[in-house]
Amino acid sequence: MKTVSNCVEDILITQPYLEEALSRNIINFSALAIELTEPISKMLKKPVKPGAIMMALRRYNPPVTLGNSIKMKKVIQNLGDITVRSNLTDFTIKNSDTIIDNHSKILNKINQETKLFYTFTRGIHESNIIISSILDDFTRECFKNETFLATQDGLSAISVNLPQDNSKIAGLYYQFFKRLAWEGIVLYEVISTTNEFTILVEEEFVDKAFSAIKKVKA
Template sequence: MITISEEIHRIVMSTPFLEEGLRSGIINLSSLARKILPEIKKSLEKNVTESAMIMALKRYSDGIRGRAQKGSFEVEILDLTVRSNLAEYTFAASENIIKKQEKLIHDVSHQSDKFLTFTRGIYEVTLIISEEFRKNVDEIFKGERKISSFSNLSAVILRLHPKTVSTPGVHYSILKQLAWSNINVIEVVSTYTEFTVIIDNARIDTAFSVLKNLMMR
C-alpha cells in the first residue's frame, strides 16, 4: 500500500526546485499541504486530512535538511576557465566517423589554444570545437548524417577536487545554480576532475558570475 510519505516523495521529485525549497526551509508547509492534498487523495483513494499532510511534509523536509547538513552536496571548485566562440555538431554514429575524428584532431593539433571535445554515445557522436575550425568540420564530416549543430557557444570549465568523484550531488549542485539563474545548459562534458558546461555566448558573463560565487562559498 502506498503511503503519504511515498506520495510526497514522488511529487517532490517530479517538481523542479521543490526539494530545494523544502531543504532551505523557505516553503510554507501549510500552503504546500493544501496545494497537493487533492492529488494525494486521488492517488491514495482515501481521505487524508490537512494536518496529516503537514506532519508528513515536516518529517520529509527535516529528513532532507539532515542529509544536506552532512555535506552530501559540498562542491569544491579549484579553478574556473572560460572559452568562447565555440560550435557544436552532433552526427549519427557510423563506421567511418572515428577515422574522420582522427583527421580533425590532426588538422587542428597545431593550434595550442584550440578547444575540441568528442563524446560518443551508442547512436550519436557530438563534437564541440572552436568556431574557427567549422570549415574543417564541414569538409571532413561531409557525407555523415548531421543531426544538429549550434554556434555562438561558450564553455565554463570547472576544475574540481578529486574527492568530488565520490561525493553525491556535486553535478546537481552546479547545474542547480545555473537553472535558478535561468541559464540554459546546451551540453555538459566531463572528465575525471573537469566538468564543462556549454551555454550560449550571450549568457557567459552571468554563468561565470554564478559559478564564481559557488566557488567562493
C-alpha cells in the first residue's frame, strides 16, 4: 500500500532540482508541503494534510549529494581542455539502404581536410551529421538522393575532455546539464564518446554556455 512517504520520494526523484534544494536545507518545508498536498492527494486518491507531508519531507533521506562526493570532486577537478568550434551545420537524414555509401564520400573529403569539424551518429530511423558549414553544399550534394528530415546551421560545439575514469562516476553529466539548465541554455544536440563530451548550441548561446561549463570546472 502506497504511503505519503512513498509519494514524496516519487515526486522528489523526478525533480532533482527540488531534491537538491531539500538536501541543502534551502527550502521551506511548510510551503513545499502545501504545494504537494493536491498532487499527493490525487496519487493516494484521498485527502492528505500538509502536516503529514511535511513530516515525510523532514524524514526523507536523500542520497549523498553527487557534487560533494570525493570521486565527483576529483573528476571535476581533472576535467581537461574546453574547446569551442563555430560555423557548424547539423543535418538529420532518414536512414536508407544507400546512406552509408553516400556517407563514405564525406569521409573521403574529411580525410583530406583534417581541420574540419565532423561527427556522425546513426540511430534506428535516422542519422545525424554535424559538419563545418564550409562543406554544406558538398554534404547536400552527397546526400541529394536521401531524405533530409532537418537542417540547422549557425551552430557551435563546446567539447570537454573527461578523465579516463569518468564512466564510473554516476551523475557526472548531470552536473553539466544542471548548470546549463539554470543558465537557461537550450541544447540543440549532445554528443559523447568515452572520454569526451560535446554540446551543440546556437551561436547566440555559445558564450553563455562556455561560461556555464567553466563554472562546473571551477
